[in-house]
Amino acid sequence: MTDFKTKYGPWTLVAGASEGLGAAFAEALASRGLNLILIARTQDKLETLAQHLSNLYAVETTAYSLDLADFKAVKTFISQHKETIGLLVYNAAYSPIGYFETMTEERLEQIVDVNIKTPLLLTKLLSTEMIKKRQGGIVLMSSLAGTQGSPKIATYAASKAFNAILAEGLWNELRKHGIDVLASCAGAISTPGYKNAQSAKEAPGTLSAKKVAESTLNSLGKGPTIIPGLTNKLAHFFMNRIFPRKWAISIMDKNTKDLS
Template sequence: MGEGTWALVTGASAGLGTAFARQLAARGHHVVLVARSEAKLEALALELHERYGVDAIVVTQDLAAPGAAARIADAVSVAGIQVEVLVNNAGIGTFGRDAEIDADYNRDVAMVNVVAVADLVQRFMPGMVARGSGAVVNVASMAGFQPQPYMSLYAATKAFVVNYSLGLWVETKGTGVRVLAVCPGPVDTDFPIANGIRYDEQRLGWLLADPAKIVKQSLRALDHDKGYVVPDLKNWPEAHLLPRRPRRLMTRLIGLVLRRFADYQRR
């Protein structure tokens, strides 16, 4: 995982992904930038090359498309490079009553947040284990800690990311490979706009964390092989003190809070 090795970041065209790419480049990693927005990725590649002197390759890929991970792995192999740090960051959200969400959209959420994550891990982690070094960072969410009515599918995909990552974290002990699940609360990115979510900025704006700070804390947690991290101190009580049981009661209580947010979307 030393300087001059390659890091691959999905969802690098915006938000946390751009921040991961910048901070990994600042640490001396060359970067493979993956997302759909080619122009944004090309601009970032140029910026990182000029600012940090690293190489940057752009792979334009829709992660919801079947075979996405295989095409990314092919592009990496054609470039003749080895991925030492995989950052599965790309993700999309669902908000509102699941029965009212378009089925094709929900399928895309599962493809991007679950299938692509596991498929990319399976394509790049065996090489890391064989070489005895590397890291996998999977961006989950605090939403992955418990069921979240009105964002049910999103929260369930993030529960997958948390549990999958922690399982891998144990499996790779002693191999030289680190695995980290990043579990942020709300972050100030394009996420609401990209996912069609409206919120009252005046009332809720203070909740949003700076993406660069979230990434800094995440990379520090990776350095210390923490397995998972809830960045931003103000999320600590919710992440660690909120009871998870009794399950039915807690899910109903969370639903009461989030229903107001779901109803706000309809106004």
């Protein structure tokens, strides 16, 4: 834990931290002794979480309400704070459910802004300082949905594919500067958002948010990609190495058709 704090501290920025996986990341990081900057849209949830973690782990915490679709606001926020951010965990995601023919242009634009534009430019902004200090870490949340076409969440899945490929490339580019980059390609996670969207029983391999957060952070510095959970690793292997591509897409169709 001391080594983790030394390498990635003293401050970490968790984007999308108000509940679910973001809150699990925040607690896992606080338990490792890192100070927290928590950002999301819901101020009251962030403040409650920040106070709880500060009391429990004796770390400094700050919470700010920001719309992660607005990178200019995020950049302004970062420029106003002098804390040394040694680790970025970008967990925020916008994932409207519906077939492409019914998806509005506004929703498609928001997917791009939250899931692609802001993590891309925030990674650029924070990695610039990390390069100067020759240490740091970046975690981008991807998804198993992004490893093949995923009907009913097609654009969300495509945005997660972007993050996985970006992280893989940056893992190679930035490690010479002492910066570890990791894409976490998670399967289904038992979070409030997932439970609200899932009208049927949980998908095979569904993990707790705590398990995903711990598996991800424990893998930082060990390679470009992590798939939390044995069931999900096996599913990824068969879907991407064994089955024909059209089979994989059809399987995803069966798994996503009950989402609402």
